[in-house]
Amino acid sequence: MNAYQDLMSFQRETEALAQVAGRLGWDQEAMMPEGATAQRAEEHAAMAHILHARRIDPRIGDWLEKAEATDEIAAANLREIKRSFARTAKVPARLAAELAKTTSLAHRIWARSRAEEDVAAFLPILQQVVDLRKEEAAAIAGDADPYDALLDDYEPGATGASLSAMFNALRPRLVDLRAAILDRPAPAALTGSFDEAIQLALSTKLATAFGYDLTTGRMDKAVHPFSSGSGLDVRITTRTNPIDPFNCFYSTIHEVGHAAYEQGIDDKHLLTPVGRGVSMGVHESQSRIYENQLGRSRAFTGWLYTEMRDAFGDFGIPDADAFYATVNRVSDGCIRTEADEVQYNLHVLLRFDVERALMAGDLAVNDLEAAWNDRFKADFGYAVDKPSNGLLQDVHWSEGLFGYFPTYTLGNVYAGCLHEALRAAIPDLDDDLARGDTLRATGWLRENLQQYGALRTPVETITHAAGQAPNEAPLLSYLEQKFGGIYGL
Template sequence: MTTAYDALMAYTRDTEALGQIAGRLGWDQETTMPRGAAAQRSEEIGALESVLHARRMDPRVADWLAEAEATSDEAKAHLRHIRRSFERASKVPGDLAAELARTTSVAQGIWAEARANDDFAAFAPTLERVLDLRRQEGAALADGGDPYDALLQDYEPGATAAELDAMFGALRPRLVDLRDTVLGAPAPAQLTGSFDESAQMKLSRHIAKTFGYDMSRGRVDKAVHPFSSGSGNDVRITTRTNPLDPFNCIYSTIHEVGHAAYEQNIDQAYLLTPLGSGVSMGVHESQSRIYENQLGRSRAFTGWLHGQMVEAFGDFGINDPDAFFATVNRVHRGFIRTESDEVQYNLHVLLRFDLERRMIDGSLDVADLEEAWNTRFEADFGYPVDRPSNGVLQDVHWSVGLFGYFATYTLGNVYAGCLHEALRKAVPDLDAQLAAGDTSAATGWLRDNLQRHGGLYEPREVIERACGFAPSEAPLLAYLEAKFGAIYGL
């Protein structure tokens, strides 16, 4: 006899599979889709989103949830996720969900063209439309509460803006002080020369495998904005190349491998279920950041990477591994969040977090956004934005409606700081292994203590279980101040 729980899980499995197809459409749009297909693709994505939204709020789901009995921790977690999704979908009108999908699909192309032309005015009307739709959605979800908090739940369940504001408020002054002190000290050498882009891609695929990325269930392609897509047995990543900056390709790849490894390492029993994906974007970002920074930019690993760079590109002017480590971690002036060093990265995120909260609550109009961005940037970084593509137009996120997403980048860095502290205690010879290009102990610890659980636990709970203590900003700040203090002789 089929139970209500069995019926619900069979139905949910099909919904999850359709969601994966929607994700594949997004991957294709960013990698191989012909430019002329954009309008048609927006209709396809909108139609599929309508189907998904209808499935998520199907009345049968409510009936099954009322009758289903959980006989295990996994079953309880499944019901928690399904109930959360059903309640959310039931609050958002179907026509609003479909209009959001259609609008953001088209908006992405308009943003890309405006960015290429450094023309914020050309994008502003579209952003106003996206913002209006997301405000409507936030209001529907909030039930009289804070719409921004309601939107935040899409990316970090259980988090609140007030909580994050307190954590970020503790980070910002020490990061600004560290930035000012470091930039006042003599800088390490900068990488110069030209680096063959095909050789960069070859090296990036080798490094992806070094960090445990299973190429039989994934692939590495190029895109304007690197990303990871999919879960389970089809997890794809993209990177980008610049002949003058191979680090962009290498570390974008390691970053996205962190995301992809999380998805590939989730227990196969959870495939195409609500537990079969990363539990939140903050936890997801913790994996990409610890792979990229605490592991990939460590003195031990960069010693190994230096040899790989010489093999791939020949003599590139930095012959000493210690000097190479300093170059990899060079703190530098710049405008682009994704190209920022560890010291300044979170300042970029905090700027966006504060501005998008004001846009959602109505205290900042789109017409005033560019000026507000430029003013805040100069206050935190000490120099003015030179053009919109280096400022308010640099990120794709707002064009696709991801209000509430940016906060998870810094939250992920905070989580990564905590995980790194616990990892060092668990693997005392970590540096010796990384120096040999062996990441298996580190990635294995992350797999066993965090990644395999997928959505089984709530976000903060899975971090606390892995670390043995409640997450806070303290380990991240201690790590940054010690690392860059040593590099810059502070």
């Protein structure tokens, strides 16, 4: 065997172990009994220690020096392994294990604190997580910006400065659009009670309608919906609310977008660095285009309206046009995951700015809730009413995912570019969506983006699929056209 083959044989075992570690996380949120928390933290720490040791094994450095790329797949695998090796080598094994253990404990404390509306109970463990992530960022960054080191873990090549420039271009037009919309009469809101078992049954139908393969996946309930795994085992979760079935339906479609990306990667890349999504921003582009540009389109909501009438009977919305407006209703709300397309990115930009300040040492953990609430009041014009609608609503910081939030808005930007290209390629797509048929749309995404996994860098991935470099213009045009039509602007 040559150096590249030796390296890839070793890497496949590492990738398989990483999948096992990920399954521990899935189980913790979907199945694990409450009393197992302490033991699971030890299990996470043990797996993190093993994976860290493998990822800095000195043989990797030797193989990388000798390995030669004979094609673009080998070149991409070497690029990803080299990047991971250089990054991981800077993080002490002790720190990697401590992070895994602490974030495992923090997740359960966050869930309990959220349920009990008790910020004070969460802050001490959050302080530990922040301190550990700062230590990690400093070790990786050296003389560079520590926040960029964290961001690079989720969106390779991106920087806080570059994202700030993009987000600053987004914010004024989003604020103006929001103000214009809220000055108009709002469409009717959905009211009534919707059986949660029926919600889950219809969610399963939605998942398969968007191409989710249940022979290599499964759907369960969790506090915070997520997708987990890659290759031949890709799982999703959703949640139900008896008075808000849209939360269940669109959380499901969103997570199916993530899962479809992983299921859509060519099997020849299984258990290799190329065989997973290239970045969280690109991942989010798939979930958002599934959820919004496709799932909330006039054509698809017409089909969903009929499905809901069949499942629940008359629920007070008179016709498909009114239902489309209700699905896309812009209204006040504190929850990011339930926000409409116009306001969603404002929620993300709040978190981006707050966590940058936190990691820079300009904001203390004990002042975090006040900073969050002040910024929310300034951006949205009303106050956060309770912690579960504010600081405690998201799981990410309990899991140490600092640098993750901006990829949500970046994913929306990517989705705007992809949607523009998709509509140009399939101009009669609405005929399919009106029948609940997403095959050509999801097939186009699979052919042009998903199958390649991490073959290209994030920017190259979007540029290849969309035919243009990522920029905010298509997203803004889409939002202004869509909501201008709904609200008569």
